[in-house]
Amino acid sequence: MSDEAMRRSASGQLSRRLFIAGTGSILGAAALGGTASAKSSIADAARIPALVVGSGYGGCVAALRLAEAGVDVHLVELGMAWDTPGTDGKIFANTTKPDYRSFWLRTRTKQPLSNFLGFPLDKDVPRHTGILDAEDFSGITVYQGRGVGGGSLVNGGMAVTPKRENFGAVLPTVNADEMYGVYYPRANTGLGVATIDQNWFETAECYQYARVGRKHAQRSGFPFLFVPDVYDWDYMKKEQAGTVPRSALAGEILYGNNAGKKSLQQTYLPRIKATGRVTISPLHRVTSVTPASGGGYTVVMEQLDTGGTVTATKSVTADKVFFAAGSVGTSKLLVKLKATGALPNLSNEVGKGWGDNGNVMCGRANHMWDATGALQSSIPTAGIDNWAAGGAFAEVAPLPTGIETYASFYLSITKNPHRATFSWNPSANRVDLDWQTAWKQPSIEMAKTIFDKINAKEGTIYRTDLFGTYKIWGDHLTYHPLGGAVLGKATDNYGRLHGYPGLYVIDGALIPGNTSVNPFVTITALAERNIEKIVATDL
Numbered sequence: 001m002s003d004e005a006m007r008r009s010a011s012g013q014l015s016r017r018l019f020i021a022g023t024g025s026i027l028g029a030a031a032l033g034g035t036a037s038a039k040s041s042i043a044d045a046a047r048i049p050a051l052v053v054g055s056g057y058g059g060c061v062a063a064l065r066l067a068e069a070g071v072d073v074h075l076v077e078l079g080m081a082w083d084t085p086g087t088d089g090k091i092f093a094n095t096t097k098p099d100y101r102s103f104w105l106r107t108r109t110k111q112p113l114s115n116f117l118g119f120p121l122d123k124d125v126p127r128h129t130g131i132l133d134a135e136d137f138s139g140i141t142v143y144q145g146r147g148v149g150g151g152s153l154v155n156g157g158m159a160v161t162p163k164r165e166n167f168g169a170v171l172p173t174v175n176a177d178e179m180y181g182v183y184y185p186r187a188n189t190g191l192g193v194a195t196i197d198q199n200w201f202e203t204a205e206c207y208q209y210a211r212v213g214r215k216h217a218q219r220s221g222f223p224f225l226f227v228p229d230v231y232d233w234d235y236m237k238k239e240q241a242g243t244v245p246r247s248a249l250a251g252e253i254l255y256g257n258n259a260g261k262k263s264l265q266q267t268y269l270p271r272i273k274a275t276g277r278v279t280i281s282p283l284h285r286v287t288s289v290t291p292a293s294g295g296g297y298t299v300v301m302e303q304l305d306t307g308g309t310v311t312a313t314k315s316v317t318a319d320k321v322f323f324a325a326g327s328v329g330t331s332k333l334l335v336k337l338k339a340t341g342a343l344p345n346l347s348n349e350v351g352k353g354w355g356d357n358g359n360v361m362c363g364r365a366n367h368m369w370d371a372t373g374a375l376q377s378s379i380p381t382a383g384i385d386n387w388a389a390g391g392a393f394a395e396v397a398p399l400p401t402g403i404e405t406y407a408s409f410y411l412s413i414t415k416n417p418h419r420a421t422f423s424w425n426p427s428a429n430r431v432d433l434d435w436q437t438a439w440k441q442p443s444i445e446m447a448k449t450i451f452d453k454i455n456a457k458e459g460t461i462y463r464t465d466l467f468g469t470y471k472i473w474g475d476h477l478t479y480h481p482l483g484g485a486v487l488g489k490a491t492d493n494y495g496r497l498h499g500y501p502g503l504y505v506i507d508g509a510l511i512p513g514n515t516s517v518n519p520f521v522t523i524t525a526l527a528e529r530n531i532e533k534i535v536a537t538d539l
């Protein structure tokens with residue numbers, strides 16, 4: 001989307017003409033009338049060549065490449081379309097003011113950073129099919145995006161290709177030469193990845209926090225890296241200059257960005273719509289996939305209203321089904337379908353190998369001479385690399401409160417060895433995950449290899465007020481769920497599910513629990529690799 005389009009979008013003045021021009025035919029027309037009108041969405045009893053479950057990175061890559069190969073695709077998405085302004089004229093809510101748009105079917109927010117200066121931050125909100133799902137399992141809360149565009153709608157856009165020497169541990173059965181020669185470059189181009197102008201970084205008020213983070217990292221001898229992102233850096237410069245409506249500089253991120261960020265809505269999805277071969281059905285939840293008597297698969301789905309109530313149940317027959325509901329969504333579906341007899345021949349590996357990418361958060365309290373700035377860009381742009389020596393890569397993250405906090409905040413990705421398993425719980429009629437909160441301890445130890453050293457060097461301490469009262473570590477959550485249908489185990493080496501020709505996994509469920517860095521570039525690159533093979537050999 002151009003800067004002009006983003007400005008209009010941000011101020012809620014998106015014109016009908018601009019919108020249709022920008023989004024293509026079927027979905028554009030339907031979206032203007034609200035969400036997921038019957039006309040735009042998938043028809044009951046349809047017979048279709050390919051159905052993609054979920055519209056995050058894996059789902060968008062699959063839909064685009066299948067459509068380009070001449071296949072008609074139905075892309076079915078649990079969340080909303082996120083193309084219609086809300087009551088304040090904006091599509092997305094601000095992180096500092098969560099409202100009905102912010103959380104997936106909750107009546108109270110569950111913010112990752114739950115407290116500040118001793119005060120709890122959560123508040124009541126109307127129950128709505130909002131954008132961020134805080135999905136609770138017994139030992140962990142897994143944050144995920146809900147909507148057409150999946151996690152790209154809510155994430156920080158940090159677009160990191162793992163170091164080549166770490167790739168063997170990330171995807172051991174995949175040819176690294178092909179990934180680094182072809183598919184990582186393809187993913188980076190498709191996603192619009194770019195690195196901040198480092199001259200601008202040195203003076204930008206909104207990155208004072210990152211410069212303080214760099215000073216502290218380097219004084220303790222840690223390598224400090226600039227991290228690429230999908231944010232439009234030219235737009236951010238204009239935000240800082242005050243010439244466009246602010247998004248990253250207004251604290252927008254967790255509940256969506258009204259401008260600036262190149263989510264899948266600005267990259268893969270316009271290309272998908274331009275093929276004219278893809279029907280997108282938001283607010284549809286796939287609940288069952290079974291072999292159909294005449295070949296292909298019967299796919300059952302529920303249509304929801306924005307209160308989460310089921311308004312229709314549809315059943316279609318698809319020749320091929322691509323599971324792209326995210327690591328948790330895909331794993332839960334497959335585990336249920338195997339256990340309940342819908343797909344009994346799925347591999348016993350289904351549901352296994354799930355990890356949290358070693359996520360753990362913490363904050364540090366700086367001295368008064370190390371102010372981190374009242375104005376902070378919500379888009380992180382740098383990290384501290386202690387992976388080889390200590391098993392941790394720490395994002396220097398913002399704390400965009402609008403006031404000076406003297407705090408440095410970090411999301412660490414660590415080499416946590418624990419892997420959890422999803423299993424069907426028949427009495428509760430749900431899928432459980434056996435992760436234990438205590439399994440975060442190795443991640444804490446690895447993060448401490450960085451922050452204990454920095455604190456000792458700087459004479460500073462950890463913040464204890466961000467995740468509760470006197471609690472240092474954000475060890476109850478992950479932003480990066482990975483695994484559950486691991487490549488080469490639950491599937492073959494290209495995501496084909498064992499036992500069922502025509503069923504594929506093409507999302508973060510394929511990746512065995514850890515990518516050593518933020519995961520979406522790897523998810524996208526692996527999807528590009530796999531779909532190329534599937535288009536060439538299976539169509």
Ligand code: FAE
Pocket residue numbers: 053054055056057058059076077078079143144145146147148149150151152154155156157158159160254284285286287324325326327329330333479480481507508509518519520521523
């Ligand atoms: P995903 O993007 O989650 O898409 C799955 C889609 O399937 C979702 O839209 C679901 O609503 C939908 N779905 C689920 N169940 C069903 C069903 N039954 N029927 C129909 N649809 C369904 O999957 N990663 C980075 O690399 N850099 C970052 O800076 C970063 N920051 C993050 C910040 C936050 C707050 C969060 C939550 C995540 C962040 N991530 C980041 C993680 C990243 O967004 C995530 O790895 C990818 O989005 C996963 O991509 P998938 O295609 O696997």
